[in-house]
Amino acid sequence: MRDGLDFGDDRGVSAVIGFIFIFAILMILLSVNQAQVVPAENEQIEYQHFEDVRNDLVDLRSAISTAGQNDVSQFPTVKLGTAYPPRVLAVNPPPASGTLQTSEAYNITITDETGTTERIPTRFLEYQPGYHEFQSGPTWYENSVLYLDESQRGGIVIIEEQNLVTDDNTVRITALQNDFRRSGTGRVTVELYPTQAGDLSALTGELEIAIPTQLSGDTYWNDAFDDDVTVDPTVTPDWYESGVHALNLTVEKDNLKINTVGIQEEPEAGGVKENVGTGATTPPSQGDQTTYLTNTGDTTIGDGQKTIEFSLRNNGDSPATITQISVDSTTANADSIDNGDGYEFEGAGGNLNTPISIGGPSYSLDESATITDGATETFTLGEFEAKGNMKGESVTLTLYFADGSDQQFTIDIPK
Template identity: 30%
Template sequence: MMRRGDDRAVTVQIGAVLLLAILMTALAMYQLNVVPAENQQVEYDHNQQIQNELQELRNGLVNTAERENGFHSSAVTLGTRYPTRTFTMNPSNPSGTLGTSKTGSISFENIGDDDIVGSYDGNPGDLIDEDHETRTILYEPSYNEYTQPPVTRIEHGFAFNEFDGTGVGLTSQPVVDGTDLTIIQVDGDLSTSSSSAVSVDVRLESGPTDPIMIESNGDEEIEIPTQTPDAWNKSIDESNVTIGDYSEERGTLSIELDEDEKYELRMACVVVDGTGDRCGDFDITKETGETPGDGNGTVLPGPRVTELELDPDSVTQGDNVEIDAAFSNLGTTHEQRGGTPIVDAEWIIEKDDPELGDGEDLEPATGNEFSERVEEAEGTIETENLDPGEYNVSVRAQDTRGVWTNESADGLMKTFTVEEDDGDDDPARFQVEITDTNSPINSGETFEVDATVSNVGDEDGTQDIVLEIDGEQEDVAEDIEIDANNEEDLTLQWQTESGDAGENIDAVVSSDDDSEVLDITIEDDVGDPSFGVTDIEPADDVQEFTFTANNLGNADTVTIDISDAENGVEYGDELEIYELEEQDIDTLEYQDGSITFTPQGNPNEDTLTIAISIEERIEFDSYTVGYIDETGRAASDSFDVIESDVPDFATLEATANDNWFFVTFTNSVEFNYEIAELETFEEVEFVVSDGDGTEVDSVTSDDTTGEVSAEFDPQTDPVTAEATIRSTAGNRCLETDIDIGETVTLDDWEELEQCD
């Protein structure tokens, strides 16, 4: 019997394929529609976050410009990360670019010395006459799904978003506030792109000026550079000024001052990750009298509290609370203040209410004492004797007039909480304190940082202690074990290389719980000049000075000090430099005990030799020569002026001849000689004298060997012959008597003690 075929398995396979197709289609639709929408939301949320961070950077910039020795550091998250996906894919993570771009120059039009009211230390007129180049801080995101995000700008302390030329303010602008005019010049060369967070430092380079009073006649203007005039038109209140025209050519917006209005102008320059080379000199202070008032018998207020922070704001009984505070005794047009330096500061707990001057001392954040009109202070609240609960803390300061902060008008108050100790042991917590470094060092040297790590917890613990340089780990002390309430000292190192040189390099020592950062400096290693000077031998007519030209730049002057050597050597004026190819020489001279050499161009680390001529050796001794160049390298070397033996005769014969020439008699002495020790020899002279010592003839030769003849009257008999060797090492003289017809040899000559 035949059986019919069974196709049930085929049905199952077809169903599985259809189910897989449906699943893949759904996954594709999810990838196509849901993933971009979710990623767009991630990007939008990041854009809102960075706008808040840029507002904080802007606030730090404005606050820095208002404080002497101002500094602010902000973290800005330039990009973000998409959530991890199992079955779908993300594009590359979004990033962003933060940098400074040239905006233009701030200028003042038609404001002269006649418009400036008051007396000042410094010349505000010169400051206003100058143009001040400033820069914009600019953030541009690079998103994948959020297609038209704004570009965020910070111009002159004003943060706003730009959408195709339209500006939407994020903060108020500080340039015009009623009749207060604030100009913040921004300098620096910031340029960074990343998908993570970066640190941006803002520091005060110059200023702030005291308020400069300007009385307007109606034609005065301030021109500020901007790429987005729409943002400024919307943000400036025209109650006391008028917004003028925008110049497309110059990229500047004019702010016109109202006629018969008095304004107070303040200026400062801040630097964003740069050197501040473009900053103006804003050192303008208003001259003040001795009376601490406003001229009408009213005492002006004392210092204002500008900042108060408690860290932490909640502690267990027995732990400490750290106080950071800032004060300013600078006034404004609408709020005059004492303007004298701050000399004292203190903190108080509200319910204690001590008398002025009886609070707990605050210490200067920098230096040993308060002495400026703007000061930062710090202190510590010990809670061991405080009951659990909330406490209000305020701070106050006193200026040189004896006037304290008016706490009701100018004070700040912060609250902290003391919690009862529940008796449980705190886990190990490692606090880090940098105690010493060897900064500054040269590139190529090893940077060392000493740190003390304290375990402030109640349990023993083990952690790694890490050294990071500008965010990169360079060293780690692994498995540092510290018992509870104990500490350990350690040293971390970073081997620097060529190219690591720079200032304000962040060195961070951190544990799992704490970190401390320190700015360090790595300087360019200019290297050893390898300076050397040759000894002066008896036969030398030049002396040589050799050094390397490593890091010697165009027009860097080298000075070789030979003033000490002049005691033993008389130098000539002939100079020569060699072992230097294709090198133009701007200066090579010897004067007043120094040889100076100034190149034009980089000698590319060649070894250079300078030679100077020698006229005479004076004293046989050791002498020191110094070297210094404009790279800061210095060295010295010693040399010897070497004494040599005076040449002598190897052979010497003299024969007195009786010569008959027809009717004339002429006698002569024939000298036959050879000189030994030739290196300092110059010449030999033979002199013949009669019995009375009168010279009758002489002959000189610079040959080291030969025959010469001296003639004399035949009636002179016997005669005296003198032979003199002259040399750079000294002279040698010999003498003998000769009868006519006699020959004397070297043994018959007598050396004289005195020799001319």
């Protein structure tokens, strides 16, 4: 004490200031770690997954070709997403989930010299990552081509080239069918089952083929074939809908090989694939007779465009019994269809009185509809009243059979 004044002891002030200074540095370091180091490390983890899933998709592409062309079921796997390692002093975002899914169905159209047409539905397959840091567009499979769609950041990156047309001028089409969607971070098994492509025995001579594609001529198809290939591709822009074009090919029937692959969770008793031009005539086993149903193409509109009548023929040697049906539109006008009360599906002893909604729901038949072997039956899709002009459009019917299989038909509405 001096002159009666009492000054406090400040010997601990420097220690407190030092602690605050160290704490501030620590918080800055943690902030930098959270804002820069963690995202950078997570980006590397996501990029590694991007490389891994690309390899998975290459294997999936190969499996689709093997299942279709070699008639052997395949079970490739795809790692949909990835997780981040636990961190004590940092916060991770949620795991990066990915989605593998098919597109809606579009028809491959095959027309011969006489104007006879066969339509076979096919789908694209898309993998969409859900990364938080690494920038990547979706990866698509279509018509044997695997590509990365970076159109938002520069263009298309081809991962695997087409084998649709080979140097011997043979066109090999593998149609991918059935709806499929899986999301998450785990590894999913994609079950691929070869099925019959359809009966093209009535087609003769030179064939005009239109195949759905999202790749334009300038983007890919104009330069996709080798110089010694005489099949000349042309692309009609936006033929199916905006962004879905038609790849047009002309080929002799003997040079066309076509098969289908079903993508689904569990195997179904479907028919084996059939290559056009091989002369294969062996009927399938008893459990596979439903795959011999064909649409005769005789489609009419009645009752003021409120009903559609079409005929199905059973080319097998045993009855085909239909137990369920679903209806969907293959056109962009699906939303213009009146889904009011009174829809009926009738024929061959079956009668569905439940309203049918456009968009894919399926319903049980009140009675099973049976088409005996060798018979042709006429079916009626009733009270199908279009708000817009549906003439010249199409609807896709999926029939579900008593043996557990299913089959799709596209019904063209006459103009």
